[in-house]
Structure formats: C-alpha cells, structure tokens
Amino acid sequence: MGDFLSVTELTKAFPGVLANDHINLTLHRGEVHAILGENGAGKSTLMKLIYGLYEPDSGEILLEGNPVHFHSPRDAIHAGIGMVHQHFMLIPALTVADNVVLGDEPGHIRYDRKQAEEKVRSLSNQYKLTVDATAKVGDLSVGLQQRVEILKAFYRKAKLLILDEPTALLTPQETEELFSIIRHLRDEGIPILFISHKLDEVRAVANRVTVMRAGKTVATLSVAGTTSQQLANLMVGRDVVLRIEKQPQQRGSVLLDIRNLEVQDKDKHPRVRGVSFQVHAGEVFGLAGIDGNGQFELVDAIAGLLNVFRGSVWFDGQNITRLSPGARTATGIAYVPQDRQVEGLVLNFDLVENLMLRDFRRRPFSRNGWLSRQAAVKYANDLIQRFDIRPPDALRKAADLSGGNQQKVILAREVARDPKLLIVAQPTRGLDVGAIEGIHRQLLHLRDLGKAILLVSLELDEIMSLSDRIGVIHSGVLQDIVDAKTVTREKIGLLMTGSRSDEGARILSSDIQEVRKP
Numbered sequence: 001m002g003d004f005l006s007v008t009e010l011t012k013a014f015p016g017v018l019a020n021d022h023i024n025l026t027l028h029r030g031e032v033h034a035i036l037g038e039n040g041a042g043k044s045t046l047m048k049l050i051y052g053l054y055e056p057d058s059g060e061i062l063l064e065g066n067p068v069h070f071h072s073p074r075d076a077i078h079a080g081i082g083m084v085h086q087h088f089m090l091i092p093a094l095t096v097a098d099n100v101v102l103g104d105e106p107g108h109i110r111y112d113r114k115q116a117e118e119k120v121r122s123l124s125n126q127y128k129l130t131v132d133a134t135a136k137v138g139d140l141s142v143g144l145q146q147r148v149e150i151l152k153a154f155y156r157k158a159k160l161l162i163l164d165e166p167t168a169l170l171t172p173q174e175t176e177e178l179f180s181i182i183r184h185l186r187d188e189g190i191p192i193l194f195i196s197h198k199l200d201e202v203r204a205v206a207n208r209v210t211v212m213r214a215g216k217t218v219a220t221l222s223v224a225g226t227t228s229q230q231l232a233n234l235m236v237g238r239d240v241v242l243r244i245e246k247q248p249q250q251r252g253s254v255l256l257d258i259r260n261l262e263v264q265d266k267d268k269h270p271r272v273r274g275v276s277f278q279v280h281a282g283e284v285f286g287l288a289g290i291d292g293n294g295q296f297e298l299v300d301a302i303a304g305l306l307n308v309f310r311g312s313v314w315f316d317g318q319n320i321t322r323l324s325p326g327a328r329t330a331t332g333i334a335y336v337p338q339d340r341q342v343e344g345l346v347l348n349f350d351l352v353e354n355l356m357l358r359d360f361r362r363r364p365f366s367r368n369g370w371l372s373r374q375a376a377v378k379y380a381n382d383l384i385q386r387f388d389i390r391p392p393d394a395l396r397k398a399a400d401l402s403g404g405n406q407q408k409v410i411l412a413r414e415v416a417r418d419p420k421l422l423i424v425a426q427p428t429r430g431l432d433v434g435a436i437e438g439i440h441r442q443l444l445h446l447r448d449l450g451k452a453i454l455l456v457s458l459e460l461d462e463i464m465s466l467s468d469r470i471g472v473i474h475s476g477v478l479q480d481i482v483d484a485k486t487v488t489r490e491k492i493g494l495l496m497t498g499s500r501s502d503e504g505a506r507i508l509s510s511d512i513q514e515v516r517k518p
C-alpha cells in the first residue's frame, strides 16, 4: 500500500489569487481520498494541475515514485490518470459505446462498432458500471451519463480516478449508487480522489480526507477518527454551529391562508391539487417533498408568478389571489425563488445597485428624484456585513460573485425590505457549511422578530432543523401537516413517498444509516 500519487509544494497563481499555495497531498493505493473545501478553496485547480489542464508555477507531482510533467490531459491520461468533470463531455447523439471509444476507436481501417460494444460491456461488468452499451447517451439520466464518463476513463486504462464534485447533479438515489461504485472501484485497487464540499458525503465514502482552505491544505485526517464538527471547523476556519439552537416559538396570528389551491402547469396538467394550510406570524412553515411534487409551483402561485386555477390565497386578511406579483410585494410578501437567475440579479450591476433594485424610489436613497449614491453605498455595506457577502466589496459586479454569495445578495435584498412573509425556496442550495449556517441564522432571526416564513427545501435536514410545523406534499397533494418537534424522519419519508405502508419508511431509514456509516 505505498503512495500511488504524491504532490509536494505544488503552487499555482492566477492574476490576483493564489489558488494553490504549496500543496502537499499523498494518495495511497486502495483508498478513497476526499478533498474537502468551501467554494473557491482551490480544489478544482489542484485536480486540473494533476490532470495536466494547468501547469504548476512550482512544486512537483510524483506518480508511483516518479516525477511527472504533464503538458496536457493527453499526457495525464497516457500516464493512467482519469478525471470526470462536473460537466460531462459526451455527445448526446452517439451511443454509449461510441462515446466511450471516441478518439481511440478499435479497428484498423474501419471503426469496429461491435468490438467497441464488446469492450464496453466487459469494462462495465468488471467495474460494476451497469449501462447499456447501445443506448443513445442523450436518452440517459445524469447518473448513467456519469457512468459513461467513468467507463471512458477506464477504456483509456486509468489507474487512478479523479471525481470533481460528482454528486452535484445527482439525486439522493443516484448518489448512493455512485458511492457503491466508488467503493467497488477502491476494492478493485483503483485509488480515487473525491472532491466535495459536503461533509456527509465525505464521511460516507472516503477513507482519508484532506481539507483545503483559501488555497492551502490545512489537514489530512482519517475519516474514521474525525467528527463532522471537526471537519466543518477546519473547512471554515472557525467554530461552526451545525445544529442551530432555536428559541421557543412565539406564534402570532395567521398571515398566510391558502384555501383549496389548484395550480396547473403550462400544459394544463394539475401540479397542485386542493392544497390548504396557514402560516402564522413568528413561525417557520416547512414544505417537504421529493422534487417534482408541486412544491415549487405552489410557492410560485402564492407569489403570483403562476396563475391560480381554483381556490384562493389570503394574506393578512386580504384576498390576493388575483393580484400581480408586484402588488403582492407591496402587501408585504417577499419571495426568494429557487432559480437565482429568474427573479434574481442584474449580473452587470454592482452590489449597490443590486441590493437596492426594489427600493430605489424610497428615501433615503432618493431625494427629490435624485439618487444619493452615498446613502446607497452605506446601505449596501450594512447588508454585505450582516449577510457575510464575500468578497465584501459593494462595488463588485454581481457576476463576479460565486453562486452562494449571489444567493446571499438576493436574500439580503428581500429581507431588507422588511416583509411580513418571506417565502424562500431552496435557500442554501449549492452553499457551503459556513454560508448555510449564516442563512439559517438569518431565517430564524426573522422568525423571532415575528415574521412568517414559508420554507421549501429538498433537504430534509434543513426542513427539520428550521421548521416549527412541516407540511408534506406528494403528487401535488398536501399529505399531512406535522409538528416538527415530535415528528420523525421516517414518518416524513413515508409521507413524502405518498405511501402509508412501512415500505417508504424502511427504505428511507436504511438510506440514512448508509449515509452516516463512515
């Protein structure tokens, strides 16, 4: 079990940023080695150096003890390094076999498709990467396309596999399947570098973990000997609260009252079917459900972005069912949709302009129709500090920020308008632990100030830790509303699958155990 790959003092700078600062890393045979770090920590840069996409400014890469100098991925592939990028590089119109062998086709004069299919079949058996060699790639799910990418690497005789954020686009089910594949590959003697910013994933699949922060490696640890809390602290560089203490609830009167709501999509298919519930002031109402069960259509309809087909929406005693989105905003509803680009930001504008997009007519920015730039900058700086927006520079364009920080800008802008009801969909999707903590704190703070919060999330943990009550939606129908203090994960899982048998609960709880197992 010697070192398969080792990296010493590897350094790479981009203009204005030291992306990799004297990095040291060793990868053993027979291990899954996770690289854990927040967005921007330098993980992808390190992988691209190892894969020959960038050349280092200084430092060394040793493969099986020998120094290597890659000038392109071709060199790295030739040396036995395989990498699956976050965005696949497959051709949808071609079959699996065609894609796998592309650029390195079997056959002397003519392409021997039969031989390619045979080869793909045998690789897919050897590595338990079940996929139909003759299927068209465009017809495959994301999870299966990823397998094709892995097969491609093995067809080129990879002895080491780099997976950069491989779960980002996968469903929980596909993620579990990928983890079994990874474990199998490891047991077959393929060392794996697994890049992630998610603690649970690292704990579920890796043997060792190297934590990166701001371009440096801060620690390499054995996963079995560490806790999520330790990893989170190393990753963020300070104590992070994984579970936030909630204040006892001070529930006020009903603010939002949804009555028998029906919503259809563009093709007139019913997406929300007869949903009724109420959200009170001072309460977080969480809406749980598997993606695609009508939860996002429901909140779009409440915000006025989708038409209500039947039923009504009442807010603060007023029937707002037919009001425009703008008129709803004026009554005190703020909405942070799941797609940051829709209602989101003007990427070409700086943060000052983005943070006041909806408020520019109000004092103190506007005096006699003139904007006070100074007041606006001060306002922006306050919000940047309060929501920990990084980099803390009000004059940066929104386009320069990471997705997570763009999300913070949108949330800051909506919250700053002091709404009575805040509707948030997937508020922490794609964010790292430190940023998630900040957003969760802000949401609970608003609740404690007496605001009503309607939270839609596909992350059950997020729903369970923030909500006071939880509504579970399946197939457009609200299955039940439960008290978050007493309900179990299993019970919610059961409602999410729409089944009343024990089957749903059993599947879900075994998934959870699997994830927790190091």
Ligand SMILES: Nc1ncnc2c1ncn2[C@@H]1O[C@H](COP(=O)(O)OP(=O)(O)O)[C@@H](O)[C@H]1O
Pocket (backbone or CB within 6 Å): 014, 015, 017, 018, 019, 037, 038, 039, 040, 041, 042, 043, 044, 045, 046
């Ligand atoms: N090609 C590039 N040009 C300029 N800066 C880059 C480039 N690639 C990455 N960076 C910067 O280097 C830092 C590390 O980025 P990256 O390696 O992608 O981090 P991670 O994968 O951990 O999110 C970031 O500040 C990023 O903006």
Ligand SMILES: [Mg+2]
Pocket (backbone or CB within 6 Å): 043, 044, 045, 165
């Ligand atoms: Mg990356």
